[in-house]
Amino acid sequence: MEKIKAIVEALIFASDTPLAPEKIRAVFPEVEKTEIKEIIDQLVVEYNERQGGISLQEVAGGFQFRTNLELGQWIKKLKSTKPHHLSPQALETLAIIAYKQPIVKSEIESIRGVDVGAPLKGLLEKKLIRIVGRKDVPGKPIIYGTTRKFLEVFNLKDIMDLPNIRELKELHQQQELLEQDIEEEKPQEDISDL
Amino acid sequence: MDNEQNLNYAIKLDIFEGPLDLLLYLIKKNEIDIYNIPVALITEQYLQYLKMIKALNLDLAGEYLVMAATLIHIKSRMLLPPPEEPEEEEEDPRAELVRQLLEHKTFKEIAASLGSRPLLERDVFTRAVFPPDEMEKTDGEEEELIEASVFELIEAFHRVVSQLDKKELLEIDLEKLSLTDIINEVMDQLVVTKSVTFEDLLKGKRDRRRIIYTFLAILELIKLRMIKAYQTSVFGVIRIFPAVES
Numbered sequence: 496m497e498k499i500k501a502i503v504e505a506l507i508f509a510s511d512t513p514l515a516p517e518k519i520r521a522v523f524p525e526v527e528k529t530e531i532k533e534i535i536d537q538l539v540v541e542y543n544e545r546q547g548g549i550s551l552q553e554v555a556g557g558f559q560f561r562t563n564l565e566l567g568q569w570i571k572k573l574k575s576t577k578p579h580h581l582s583p584q585a586l587e588t589l590a591i592i593a594y595k596q597p598i599v600k601s602e603i604e605s606i607r608g609v610d611v612g613a614p615l616k617g618l619l620e621k622k623l624i625r626i627v628g629r630k631d632v633p634g635k636p637i638i639y640g641t642t643r644k645f646l647e648v649f650n651l652k653d654i655m656d657l658p659n660i661r662e663l664k665e666l667h668q669q670q671e672l673l674e675q676d677i678e679e680e681k682p683q684e685d686i687s688d689l
Numbered sequence: 690m691d692n693e694q695n696l697n698y699a700i701k702l703d704i705f706e707g708p709l710d711l712l713l714y715l716i717k718k719n720e721i722d723i724y725n726i727p728v729a730l731i732t733e734q735y736l737q738y739l740k741m742i743k744a745l746n747l748d749l750a751g752e753y754l755v756m757a758a759t760l761i762h763i764k765s766r767m768l769l770p771p772p773e774e775p776e777e778e779e780e781d782p783r784a785e786l787v788r789q790l791l792e793h794k795t796f797k798e799i800a801a802s803l804g805s806r807p808l809l810e811r812d813v814f815t816r817a818v819f820p821p822d823e824m825e826k827t828d829g830e831e832e833e834l835i836e837a838s839v840f841e842l843i844e845a846f847h848r849v850v851s852q853l854d855k856k857e858l859l860e861i862d863l864e865k866l867s868l869t870d871i872i873n874e875v876m877d878q879l880v881v882t883k884s885v886t887f888e889d890l891l892k893g894k895r896d897r898r899r900i901i902y903t904f905l906a907i908l909e910l911i912k913l914r915m916i917k918a919y920q921t922s923v924f925g926v927i928r929i930f931p932a933v934e935s
Contacts, residue, residue: 508816552813559815560815560816561809561813561814561815562813562814562815563813564807564812564813567807567811567812567813567814570814574810574814581804583706583800584706586800586801586803586804587706587796587797587800589800589803590796590799590800590803591796593803594796594799605789606789606792606793606796607706607707607709607793607796608707608708608709608710608752608756608789608793609706609707609708609709609752610752628914629914647809648808648809648810649803649806649808649809650806650807650808650809650813651806658799658802
């Protein structure tokens with residue numbers, strides 16, 4: 496067991512990207528998935544208890560060693576690279592895509608009220624968003640969605656890990672129900688269920 | 690990195706990112722209830738701001754004018770007396786705008802909360818990794834796939850054409866080819882092998898017409914979203930997969 500734990504730790508350390516438990520299992524087919532998850536959980540706790548410079552974090556569907564948040568300022572002094580910089584326009588465009596994907600440009604623009612060509616291009620170049628396909632309507636507009644890198648950069652476990660996405664959805668459902676109410680002019684009972 | 694600064698950006702008022710932003714600002718400044726906007730007041734102030742932007746000789750984006758027209762339209766509709774026998778419940782002329790404003794506001798807040806998350810390479814860091822091109826590719830390892838663009842497909846096409854034996858080009862082969870046949874061939878191949886490289890499809894059939902037809906077939910299939918093309922790296926091998934697992 497201790498040996499396996501050491502190997503799992505080494506695997507996560509050696510991986511360039513967040514390592515998914517399934518990939519770890521590919522190395523140990525004989526070990527149960529739940530056991531691997533347990534080992535990872537133990538490692539997470541161990542690193543937290545140690546209160547050192549790094550911790551084991553769950554991002555983009557996998558696990559990765561990352562430096563602790565409060566140490567960023569020191570690491571920046573070491574690194575010469577410029578950090579990810581997103582303009583407010585880009586960030587807002589990204590937020591809309593993240594929450595409403597799959598989404599086409601015109602839909603983003605109707606929320607932002609301005610042209611989003613430039614921020615879209617920037618986000619595509621940074622590989623935070625990707626082209627998912629084309630919508631089957633006249634003009635075949637491009638459909639956008641977020642990438643795995645988006646999850647990695649924004650420290651998200653998965654897309655459902657986005658803050659408030661559930662509340663946002665509920666808000667929308669309520670809004671739609673209210674609109675239906677107005678159209679149908681009759682009360683909907685299921686509002687109270689939300 | 691430096692060329693970013695050289696680009697000629699249009700000057701913008703920093704605080705206003707489009708007409709919806711300006712409206713939200715006016716609503717906040719006047720401490721107005723967003724669900725009950727006094728359209729006359731807001732329209733007046735909005736137009737004043739537009740004048741100011743013009744006076745500063747800044748580029749006035751068309752969207753601002755569209756919004757001005759919308760505001761005036763709403764204002765005029767609100768002045769009209771309501772129909773005496775309303776056939777259907779009339780929506781408040783402001784409703785659509787309010788919806789838009791609320792959604793815009795929501796996403797501004799979400800964007801702010803996204804931006805304040807611990808960002809990779811800004812707040813948190815991982816082990817520095819060598820750029821992939823500096824690493825030796827190990828054989829047999831599972832290739833990581835990237836999506837290939839049309840340009841990369843064309844590149845692969847050129848590669849195959851350039852490998853053609855020039856002599857063979859002199860032979861005139863009158864084999865009847867149709868795009869439909871080739872498309873079917875590609876799909877049949879995919880059913881058997883699940884994935885195939887662009888080069889594999891052309892193995893042993895290296896006459897120019899055949900290559901062109903195969904290339905066209907792939908483009909057509911991608912357009913129809915029946916297959917997907919991936920590439921391990923720029924100029925790498927292009928692999929074709931069925932878009933839907935059958």
